[in-house]
Amino acid sequence: MSTAPQATPTIVLVGHGMVGQHFLEALAERGLTATHRVVVLCEEPRPAYDRVQLTSYFSGRSPEDLSVTDPRFIEEHGIELRVGDPAESVDREARAVTARSGLVVGYDVLVLATGSSPFVPPVPGRDAEGCFVYRTVEDLLAIEEYAKKATTGAVVGGGLLGLEAAGALDGLGLTSHIVEFAPRLMPVQVDEGGGAALLRTIEDRGLTVHTGVGTQEIVTGADGSVTGMRLSDGSELATDLVVFSAGVRPRDQLARDCGLTVGERGGIAVDEQCRTVADPRVFAIGECALAADGRVYGLVAPGYEQAQTAAAVIAADAAEGAGGAGLPAFTGADLSTKLKLLGVDVASFGDAHGTTDGCLDVVYSDSRAGLYKKLVVGGDGILLGGILVGDAEAYGTLRAFTGSVPPVPPESLVLPAGAGAPAQLGPSALPDGAVVCSCHNVTKGAVRGAVAEHGCTTVPEVKKCTKAGTGCGSCVKVLDRLVTAELEASGVEVDRGLCGCFAQSRGELYEIVRALRVTSHRDLLDRHGREDARGGDGCEVCKPTVGSIIASLAPVIGASGHVLDGEQAALQDTNDHFLANLQRNGSYSVVPRVPGGEIAPEKLIVLGEIARDFGLYTKITGGQRIDMFGARVEQLPVIWARLVDAGFESGHAYGKSLRTVKSCVGRTWCRYGVQDSVRMAIDLELRYRGLRSPHKLKSAVSGCARECAEARSKDFGVIATSHGWNLYVGGNGGATPRHADLLAQDLSDAELVRLVDRFLMFYIRTADRLERTSTWLERIPGGLDHVRDVVVHDSLGICDELEAQMRAHVSHYRDEWAETLDDPEKLARFVSFVNAPGTPDPVVGFVPERDQMKPDLPLLSIGMRPAQPEEAALERNARR
Amino acid sequence: MTLALETTDTGLKVRIRLADGTWFAVCDLSALLPGRGVAALLPDGRQAAVFTDRTGGLYAVDNRDPFTGAAVLSRGLTGTRAGRPFVASPLLKQRFDLETGRCLDDDAVRLRTYQVEAA
Numbered sequence: 001m002s003t004a005p006q007a008t009p010t011i012v013l014v015g016h017g018m019v020g021q022h023f024l025e026a027l028a029e030r031g032l033t034a035t036h037r038v039v040v041l042c043e044e045p046r047p048a049y050d051r052v053q054l055t056s057y058f059s060g061r062s063p064e065d066l067s068v069t070d071p072r073f074i075e076e077h078g079i080e081l082r083v084g085d086p087a088e089s090v091d092r093e094a095r096a097v098t099a100r101s102g103l104v105v106g107y108d109v110l111v112l113a114t115g116s117s118p119f120v121p122p123v124p125g126r127d128a129e130g131c132f133v134y135r136t137v138e139d140l141l142a143i144e145e146y147a148k149k150a151t152t153g154a155v156v157g158g159g160l161l162g163l164e165a166a167g168a169l170d171g172l173g174l175t176s177h178i179v180e181f182a183p184r185l186m187p188v189q190v191d192e193g194g195g196a197a198l199l200r201t202i203e204d205r206g207l208t209v210h211t212g213v214g215t216q217e218i219v220t221g222a223d224g225s226v227t228g229m230r231l232s233d234g235s236e237l238a239t240d241l242v243v244f245s246a247g248v249r250p251r252d253q254l255a256r257d258c259g260l261t262v263g264e265r266g267g268i269a270v271d272e273q274c275r276t277v278a279d280p281r282v283f284a285i286g287e288c289a290l291a292a293d294g295r296v297y298g299l300v301a302p303g304y305e306q307a308q309t310a311a312a313v314i315a316a317d318a319a320e321g322a323g324g325a326g327l328p329a330f331t332g333a334d335l336s337t338k339l340k341l342l343g344v345d346v347a348s349f350g351d352a353h354g355t356t357d358g359c360l361d362v363v364y365s366d367s368r369a370g371l372y373k374k375l376v377v378g379g380d381g382i383l384l385g386g387i388l389v390g391d392a393e394a395y396g397t398l399r400a401f402t403g404s405v406p407p408v409p410p411e412s413l414v415l416p417a418g419a420g421a422p423a424q425l426g427p428s429a430l431p432d433g434a435v436v437c438s439c440h441n442v443t444k445g446a447v448r449g450a451v452a453e454h455g456c457t458t459v460p461e462v463k464k465c466t467k468a469g470t471g472c473g474s475c476v477k478v479l480d481r482l483v484t485a486e487l488e489a490s491g492v493e494v495d496r497g498l499c500g501c502f503a504q505s506r507g508e509l510y511e512i513v514r515a516l517r518v519t520s521h522r523d524l525l526d527r528h529g530r531e532d533a534r535g536g537d538g539c540e541v542c543k544p545t546v547g548s549i550i551a552s553l554a555p556v557i558g559a560s561g562h563v564l565d566g567e568q569a570a571l572q573d574t575n576d577h578f579l580a581n582l583q584r585n586g587s588y589s590v591v592p593r594v595p596g597g598e599i600a601p602e603k604l605i606v607l608g609e610i611a612r613d614f615g616l617y618t619k620i621t622g623g624q625r626i627d628m629f630g631a632r633v634e635q636l637p638v639i640w641a642r643l644v645d646a647g648f649e650s651g652h653a654y655g656k657s658l659r660t661v662k663s664c665v666g667r668t669w670c671r672y673g674v675q676d677s678v679r680m681a682i683d684l685e686l687r688y689r690g691l692r693s694p695h696k697l698k699s700a701v702s703g704c705a706r707e708c709a710e711a712r713s714k715d716f717g718v719i720a721t722s723h724g725w726n727l728y729v730g731g732n733g734g735a736t737p738r739h740a741d742l743l744a745q746d747l748s749d750a751e752l753v754r755l756v757d758r759f760l761m762f763y764i765r766t767a768d769r770l771e772r773t774s775t776w777l778e779r780i781p782g783g784l785d786h787v788r789d790v791v792v793h794d795s796l797g798i799c800d801e802l803e804a805q806m807r808a809h810v811s812h813y814r815d816e817w818a819e820t821l822d823d824p825e826k827l828a829r830f831v832s833f834v835n836a837p838g839t840p841d842p843v844v845g846f847v848p849e850r851d852q853m854k855p856d857l858p859l860l861s862i863g864m865r866p867a868q869p870e871e872a873a874l875e876r877n878a879r880r
Numbered sequence: 881m882t883l884a885l886e887t888t889d890t891g892l893k894v895r896i897r898l899a900d901g902t903w904f905a906v907c908d909l910s911a912l913l914p915g916r917g918v919a920a921l922l923p924d925g926r927q928a929a930v931f932t933d934r935t936g937g938l939y940a941v942d943n944r945d946p947f948t949g950a951a952v953l954s955r956g957l958t959g960t961r962a963g964r965p966f967v968a969s970p971l972l973k974q975r976f977d978l979e980t981g982r983c984l985d986d987d988a989v990r991l992r993t994y995q996v997e998a999a
């Protein structure tokens with residue numbers, strides 16, 4: 001080989017999209033970033049992001065959330081990433097690339113990963129204001145902005161991306177149309193039957209579909225912006241906004257300009273090693289490449305495979321100085337896809353259209369229910385491919401079985417649950433070579449290896465180790481089952497037990513308590529506890545957990561509703577036991593409920609008087625209410641008697657239960673508000689007050705998208721729209737902040753409440769101990785989509801039950817403090833000393849600070865242990 | 881300060897043995913709930929946390945949490961671990977063996993324990 005232009009050989013990557021980033025990772029894995037200088041020219045204003053999940057921007061993921069580029073990765077590997085600096089020309093003789101900034105970089109190896117650009121049919125008016133494409137974050141930002149002044153939108157193209165774009169327009173509140181030239185939707189992926197099922201469901205969602213017509217002209221108004229479009233059947237469609245989604249074209253201009261070979265219909269021609277046929281120093285990967293099998297792949301998985309191939313070939317070149325036999329090769333890829341389009345599951349895999357000689361179809365179709373499932377089976381019984389519309393649950397398993405004879409008859413795989421006996425094809429039936437994750441080409445064998453050899457014991461660990469499940473995410477369900485099965489098979493005790501006393505998880509205990517109506521911890525322990533824990537007293541983990549489960553289910557299982565009744569009292573953490581929060585010096589805080597943060601002056605005065613009379617330290621909390629600190633245990637009933645008299649109730653600041661529903665001032669006063677957020681916050685707070693849950697629950701309601709109530713940091717957050725309410729779930733402040741995800745949009749009051757009812761009850765039923773909704777949502781298989789299926793689409797058929805449970809909670813709610821004050825037996829516990837009921841605990845002392853008082857703890861601070869705490873304190877008391 | 885004991889109950893009294901060897905009655909046995917402690921003020925100003933468990937076993941340890949100095953151990957949750965009774969501090973959750981006073985989470989820490997009986 002000729003001498004290199006620089007001391008360190010240089011690899012230049014043009015294009016930092018998903019495939020480009022994957023290529024960089026493949027280089028790093030092979031150690032090439034250590035031996036080579038790597039320069040990346042990135043056209044977009046941000047490093048590579050997840051284009052596949054682009055649409056999730058509209059359901060609340062920020063551009064940063066979408067990023068697939070870890071800045072630490074770039075830095076650690078010394079990669080020179082030039083964001084916003086595209087390549088403008090390539091001089092293959094001089095082996096140099098010129099970037100827009102004027103930078104000229106010499107290369108030893110050049111890799112083109114320029115992706116593709118949306119195809120805009122050459123119709124008159126296509127450049128008018130209001131015309132968009134759907135490919136980049138910038139496109140989405142522009143559409144979102146323009147949609148603010150639009151009411152109707154139309155998408156040209158009813159393929160995969162077109163439907164996604166139409167879903168986005170619908171989500172932005174536009175009346176949406178889809179115009180497709182072919183006679184059915186998604187002509188590439190699904191057949192006629194599938195198209196019909198899809199059409200039905202999409203029309204049910206209120207979108208209008210025009211198939212078999214082309215777009216002839218974009219009609220514009222006086223100001224030059226879009227007002228409509230003329231269709232090939234002569235009709236005109238009024239619309240304010242048009243999104244072109246009529247396919248993509250490989251971005252091969254750079255390659256053409258420097259004389260590389262391109263295909264007849266575009267695409268940079270490469271061989272099986274992803275090397276351009278014209279120049280061995282230049283590679284092309286991803287959507288810009290015309291692969292050796294004559295195809296341009298528009299999916300991310302084949303692109304990843306090409307990236308791996310190119311990196312392996314470059315590594316082999318670097319090692320040998322020349323390529324030899326046995327080089328990795330990209331010989332074609334599977335076009336399987338699974339998508340959720342407009343809420344409909346659509347999957348196609350293998351030979352979906354049945355082009356293999358002698359193949360037969362097995363079809364189940366119910367267009368009323370929007371279901372269509374087809375399997376293509378070879379004469380020898382081999383599963384060749386299939387199409388699933390409406391229910392793609394079996395996709396992961398079926399795809400993995402493609403190319404082999406499934407162990408059960410094919411018809412049993414497509415029948416819906418309930419019709420005959422649908423076969424439960426577990427992943428254990430899969431052969432080792434079956435590809436479980438097609439995004440990263442991970443086989444079942446590799447997943448098993450991760451468990452058996454690399455010691456992975458959880459799905460997140462396996463994801464990290466194999467990358468499986470980190471692409472489109474469609475394989476995570478199968479992955480989860482596989483990992484569990486593998487762990488169990490390898491004899492690893494998968495201890496999902498709650499604690500040393502129970503082998504069950506919190507969710508399992510919930511089901512036991514509910515089904516068998518167990519109303520005491522002791523019974524549960526003796527009958528269902530671990531062998532050696534039976535007959536014992538349980539522990540500090542299971543007691544409050546079981547206490548909370550029994551409290552959540554009290555109306556359903558016939559247990560007492562009060563947390564201080566009978567055995568329940570002994571299960572509660574000290575905070576619940578004294579219906580107040582224990583402070584570091586042994587005193588308590590008092591937090592009355594202030595629903596929605598709205599409080600009348602009269603009540604404020606009462607709080608002020610009480611705090612003054614008892615010398616309590618007062619502070620406005622982060623939850624829009626007032627906390628009064630420093631009450632001794634024997635003062636709690638007296639303080640609460642006055643509070644209850646003035647119309648206050650327990651704020652449950654001590655419980656794993658609903659805390660606050662914060663509100664902004666909303667439409668009533670705020671010039672921007674579009675709904676009455678205060679009223680809604682109060683309604684929600686009163687509805688869910690006292691609801692015992694696996695962890696605390698917080699909520700907020702904002703009167704408009706400015707979000708002054710910070711609803712998206714809450715377990716369930718509500719943001720007003722001009723049509724109603726958007727419901728977000730799974731938000732969290734605290735140690736691991738997480739923005740809530742959009743669950744449903746434009747809900748009426750009643751719809752909102754019904755959905756929150758279901759969501760909360762489903763969470764209470766299935767979450768682990770001390771698992772906030774945020775972690776729960778991230779943990780449960782299927783994540784947000786699964787939760788939406790369950791609570792919005794009632795996929796488990798349990799919504800009636802969830803709603804009934806919430807109704808029972810609402811109708812059984814009583815204020816815990818009012819009830820306690822009415823019960824002398826419960827009140828008897830509020831003493832410092834059993835043998836000296838009138839005597840306050842002398843250890844609780846206070847000193848002044850900033851006009852109020854604070855605990856007197858001169859000797860102790862948390863985490864540090866004094867030598868002789870007891871003696872020192874005794875001495876201190878003696879001095880008083 | 882009076883350490884008056886309610887005398888209406890004719891049943892058994894819980895008594896703690898003090899340093900001088902005398903027995904000091906703190907409450908009626910019926911005042912104790914399994915799994916839930918009470919605090920008693922002792923003549924020398926110290927405090928004891930007194931517990932009973934399902935089997936009727938009685939335990940008394942110093943009421944002060946050595947990690948924070950607050951007199952709160954009587955308000956902790958009790959449990960059984962490997963057949964032995966313990967109480968978890970309600971503040972920072974360290975656990976203490978109720979019979980020996982040993983802290984299960986920190987070998988260097990031990991609570992004073994008292995002999996206790998129902999009579």
Ligand code: SRM
Pocket residue numbers: 581582583589590591619620621622623624625626627653659660696698713714731732733734735736772
């Ligand atoms: C009083 C208050 C701070 C204040 O002065 O403003 C407070 C005080 C406490 N917080 Fe908080 N949090 C308070 C608002 C918040 C907020 C802000 C909010 O709610 O808008 C957050 C972040 C939002 C969130 O929860 O997602 C917050 C995140 C936490 C966390 C971390 C939770 C997490 O998931 O990471 C804890 C620890 C826990 O619960 O395990 C915590 C725990 C606590 C505890 C209960 C600690 C304890 O066990 O003793 C504190 C008890 C206070 C007491 O004795 O009364 N507090 N805490 C606020 C009471 C609000 C109210 O009116 O009820």
Ligand SMILES: Cc1cc2nc3c(=O)[nH]c(=O)nc-3n(C[C@H](O)[C@H](O)[C@H](O)COP(=O)(O)OP(=O)(O)OC[C@H]3O[C@@H](n4cnc5c(N)ncnc54)[C@H](O)[C@@H]3O)c2cc1C
Pocket residue numbers: 014015016017018019020041042043044051052053054055085086087088113114115116134135136161164251254285286287288297298299300301303337338339472
């Ligand atoms: C909305 C949407 C949904 C999708 N859904 C799926 C799906 O569910 N499953 C699936 O498999 N695929 C899906 N795809 C397709 C998938 O995103 C692409 O296959 C994948 O992104 C291709 O990666 P790439 O790196 O080849 O191209 P790209 O991601 O397009 O990256 C190419 C990058 O190169 C840059 N570039 C171009 N020219 C230059 C230059 N001269 N200098 C510097 N930089 C340049 C571009 O700006 C771009 O950032 C979807 C695509 C979209 C738009």
Ligand code: SF4
Pocket residue numbers: 664665666667670671672673674677702703704705706707708709
């Ligand atoms: S969220 Fe909107 S309505 Fe509420 S206070 Fe802020 S700007 Fe006003």
Ligand code: FES
Pocket residue numbers: 436437438439440468469470471472473474475476
């Ligand atoms: S199949 Fe896409 S992440 Fe596994």
